[in-house]
Amino acid sequence: MAVEFKDYYKTLGIERTATQEEIKKAFRKLARQYHPDVAKDKKNAEEKFKEINEAYEVLGDPANRSKYDNLGANGGEAGAFRNAPGRQGRGRRGTGGEENVEFHFDGTGFSDFFEQFFGRGGRFDGTNEFGGPGVGSAPEAGFVQRGSDFESDIMVTLEEAVTGSERTVSLQRVDRRTGEARTQTLKVRIPPGVHEGQAIRVAGMGEDGIGGGASGDLYLRVRLAAHPEFRVRGSDLYYGLDLAPWEAVLGSRVIVPTLKGQVSVRVPAGTNQGRQLRIAGRGLPIGRTGNQGDLYVVINIELPPKVTDQERELWEKLSQISDFNPRKN
Amino acid sequence: MKALQVLEPGTQTVYTIDVAARLAQVPRRLIVLYYKHGLVASVTDPAGNGWYFDDEAIRIVRRIEYFRSVCGMNLAGIKLVMALTDEVERLRAELRFHHRT
Numbered sequence: 001m002a003v004e005f006k007d008y009y010k011t012l013g014i015e016r017t018a019t020q021e022e023i024k025k026a027f028r029k030l031a032r033q034y035h036p037d038v039a040k041d042k043k044n045a046e047e048k049f050k051e052i053n054e055a056y057e058v059l060g061d062p063a064n065r066s067k068y069d070n071l072g073a074n075g076g077e078a079g080a081f082r083n084a085p086g087r088q089g090r091g092r093r094g095t096g097g098e099e100n101v102e103f104h105f106d107g108t109g110f111s112d113f114f115e116q117f118f119g120r121g122g123r124f125d126g127t128n129e130f131g132g133p134g135v136g137s138a139p140e141a142g143f144v145q146r147g148s149d150f151e152s153d154i155m156v157t158l159e160e161a162v163t164g165s166e167r168t169v170s171l172q173r174v175d176r177r178t179g180e181a182r183t184q185t186l187k188v189r190i191p192p193g194v195h196e197g198q199a200i201r202v203a204g205m206g207e208d209g210i211g212g213g214a215s216g217d218l219y220l221r222v223r224l225a226a227h228p229e230f231r232v233r234g235s236d237l238y239y240g241l242d243l244a245p246w247e248a249v250l251g252s253r254v255i256v257p258t259l260k261g262q263v264s265v266r267v268p269a270g271t272n273q274g275r276q277l278r279i280a281g282r283g284l285p286i287g288r289t290g291n292q293g294d295l296y297v298v299i300n301i302e303l304p305p306k307v308t309d310q311e312r313e314l315w316e317k318l319s320q321i322s323d324f325n326p327r328k329n
Numbered sequence: 330m331k332a333l334q335v336l337e338p339g340t341q342t343v344y345t346i347d348v349a350a351r352l353a354q355v356p357r358r359l360i361v362l363y364y365k366h367g368l369v370a371s372v373t374d375p376a377g378n379g380w381y382f383d384d385e386a387i388r389i390v391r392r393i394e395y396f397r398s399v400c401g402m403n404l405a406g407i408k409l410v411m412a413l414t415d416e417v418e419r420l421r422a423e424l425r426f427h428h429r430t
Contacts, residue, residue: 020428024429060425060428060429061424061425061428062428146354149388149391186336187336188336188337188338189336189337189338191337191338191341196422197418197422198385199384199385199388200338200384201338201384201387201388202336202338203338203352205336214354217387217388217391219388226429231426231429231430232426233422233423233426238426240430
């Protein structure tokens with residue numbers, strides 16, 4: 001099965017020469033526009049949001065971006081990737097010179113292209129891959145073996161991590177004995193409180209066992225979608241707040257978004273660049289404890305891009321009367 | 330059209346060691362062995378409250394079995410690989426956090 005090449009630059013509407021900063025800006029702009037919570041056409045917006053997120057997952061990381069650029073250089077069209085360097089896993093196993101897809105996921109929020117080259121999924125079992133029965137071969141009499149476990153990433157938005165959600169995942173697999181493909185569609189409830197990297201075990205949905213052996217399990221590994229406003233560390237959220245220099249010096253009151261509506265935050269006078277203001281309990285749920293992580297507001301002082309004559313005069317006056325020297329020590 | 334099967338994986342479910350052994354399809358003594366080597370964690374302190382394991386522990390036990398039988402690794406090797414994998418995951422998450430600053 002050929003994997004369709006994804007043009008992530010096109011998805012984000014940027015040039016191939018874009019800087020990391022431009023990529024981030026393009027992602028934020030589009031993610032705000034298509035965020036399922038704000039868009040009117042929710043169904044299409046959700047699809048688009050996932051596409052944007054997938055593109056950012058690859059292009060937002062310089063190592064992944066360079067790997068992706070090399071893939072593009074090797075052809076950039078369907079079918080050109082079979083011999084491309086990188087991940088070739090995903091349960092593919094050649095038998096008799098033919099390539100057979102043993103399992104294939106849909107509805108996880110990631111495309112086949114992403115799964116193949118940037119995903120963490122795979123097939124894990126306790127059997128010997130080379131010695132085990134292949135497609136078309138009959139198992140030996142009395143041979144009992146548990147089926148393999150399947151693993152795949154699933155994209156979960158921060159909002160879904162808070163409230164939980166229900167996702168339709170389809171799983172196509174090839175019967176080892178007959179070679180026939182069958183597709184099973186499941187609705188899986190993602191419980192609230194999941195965290196990055198958590199494996200959700202869907203019992204018995206892995207590969208069928210052999211000779212009456214138990215079926216393997218399906219593990220859906222949570223990959224939290226990038227959010228236009230927040231970054232995640234554990235169960236804490238981080239929000240970058242831009243302040244004018246005088247707001248930081250004099251103090252101010254600003255409106256800050258959270259996952260559950262906006263809050264008003266008092267920025268104390270004399271707040272320095274990089275200072276973190278903690279808003280308790282506005283982060284992500286902490287596993288099974290019933291507690292919530294915190295939201296950290298990280299201060300970023302922005303200078304005005306240009307100053308008027310009057311402003312310049314005031315800054316000059318300030319520089320004359322102030323005895324502050326940041327390099328004194 | 331046939332109604333879709335709705336699966337509700339309980340991520341908060343904990344299992345006794347016997348149930349965990351059955352789910353992971355390994356003998357009970359192997360889970361004890363893996364626990365003693367620090368490869369798998371009990372959600373409670375076995376000394377006070379007995380052994381209880383969650384889905385993550387089941388996944389780890391299955392992964393250890395994979396390392397043992399497919400990769401031919403011993404416990405020392407598995408311990409090393411799992412520590413390295415955890416560290417890589419942690420560093421990747423940290424790197425991603427900083428890339429998004």
